[in-house]
Amino acid sequence: MLRAMAEAEVGDDQREGDPTTRKLEATAAELLGMDGGLYVPSGTMANLIAVLVHTRDRRGLVLEASSHMATVEAQGIATLTQARTYPVRGAFGVMASDDVQAAFDRAAADGISVGLFCVENTHNSAGGTLLTESEMKRLISLGRDRGAAVHVDGARIFNASVALGTPAARLVEGADSAMFCISKGLGAPVGSVLCGRAYFVAAAKQARMWCGGAMRQSGVIAAAGIVGLKDYPERFVTDHANARRLAEGLSKLPLFEIDMRSVQTNMVYVRVANPEFDPTQFERYCYERGIRVRANKERFRFVLHHQISSKDVDKTVEVIEQFTRSCLPPL
Numbered sequence: 631m632l633r634a635m636a637e638a639e640v641g642d643d644q645r646e647g648d649p650t651t652r653k654l655e656a657t658a659a660e661l662l663g664m665d666g667g668l669y670v671p672s673g674t675m676a677n678l679i680a681v682l683v684h685t686r687d688r689r690g691l692v693l694e695a696s697s698h699m700a701t702v703e704a705q706g707i708a709t710l711t712q713a714r715t716y717p718v719r720g721a722f723g724v725m726a727s728d729d730v731q732a733a734f735d736r737a738a739a740d741g742i743s744v745g746l747f748c749v750e751n752t753h754n755s756a757g758g759t760l761l762t763e764s765e766m767k768r769l770i771s772l773g774r775d776r777g778a779a780v781h782v783d784g785a786r787i788f789n790a791s792v793a794l795g796t797p798a799a800r801l802v803e804g805a806d807s808a809m810f811c812i813s814k815g816l817g818a819p820v821g822s823v824l825c826g827r828a829y830f831v832a833a834a835k836q837a838r839m840w841c842g843g844a845m846r847q848s849g850v851i852a853a854a855g856i857v858g859l860k861d862y863p864e865r866f867v868t869d870h871a872n873a874r875r876l877a878e879g880l881s882k883l884p885l886f887e888i889d890m891r892s893v894q895t896n897m898v899y900v901r902v903a904n905p906e907f908d909p910t911q912f913e914r915y916c917y918e919r920g921i922r923v924r925a926n927k928e929r930f931r932f933v934l935h936h937q938i939s940s941k942d943v944d945k946t947v948e949v950i951e952q953f954t955r956s957c958l959p960p961l
């Protein structure tokens with residue numbers, strides 16, 4: 631990946647174009663079955679551009695209540711787009727049709743026309759959970775049948791594709807736009823690709839400019855994404871198996887409660903079961919033993935990637951078991 635970055639052919643992406651960035655965009659669009667793609671600096675910006683474009687005329691935005699866009703990105707989206715949000719509570723990230731309909735009805739009762747319906751796959755805060763091809767089809771049709779554009783926040787869509795054995799294009803089929811991050815499991819240092827239908831890509835290009843996301847010799851970083859897309863998805867099988875192994879190991883300890891149903895891809899969310907748990911002490915204890923984790927007193931996650939082996943997983947369970955025995959009074 632580093633060699634590809636060092637050797638990348640570059641140009642000015644705001645002027646004559648950057649050939650490596652164009653190649654990443656074309657590769658991404660082909661993998662998602664979309665007309666085109668746009669390389670942007672972050673997943674947050676990709677989602678923001680999608681909202682800006684799709685809610686220009688109709689201000690309503692329907693999305694899952696614990697999705698990344700409805701939580702971490704909510705303030706940015708509200709401030710910068712003025713879209714009015716209608717959240718729908720899902721189960722493991724999956725929204726029921728009646729609940730989606732109810733959100734559209736709430737918007738209509740407020741006199742708001744819904745321009746955009748968003749679906750997240752995998753669903754981060756539900757545990758990295760999967761929405762199957764048939765669930766995606768149902769949700770995408772639901773949005774479109776109600777006259778809204780549909781955007782897929784597919785930050786980890788290739789994790790979903792590998793776990794389900796379904797090509798990514800089939801998971802986003804019928805959507806107007808979809809994005810994924812090259813900077814997560816795909817191993818690249820920077821960026822996301824926002825793909826969509828032709829009408830969307832043209833408008834998104836302009837919105838990317840407004841957001842300051844049009845770059846210059848971006849091929850240097852785009853090159854990493856091309857390598858990531860080619861080489862990394864096959865490693866997700868191992869990441870997912872390691873997440874399961876970690877969840878099984880940690881669930882034997884009295885410190886955490888884990889809903890095994892949510893362990894579907896490369897994440898393990900734990901709920902803290904001991905009120906004496908001190909997250910800062912836990913983070914330090916782990917860090918000093920080579921494990922990086924950001925904890926809190928209630929619920930947090932472990933994320934697996936290609937640099938973490940099954941041996942590392944076993945060591946992690948061992949270290950946390952030692953922590954539980956030496957640092958915490960028994961319940």
Ligand SMILES: Cc1ncc(COP(=O)(O)O)c(C=O)c1O
Nearest residue numbers: 672673674675698754783785811
């Ligand atoms: C589902 C989802 N969407 C979007 C993002 C935002 O990506 P970025 O950190 O590149 O802005 C994240 C980040 O964790 C995410 O989990």
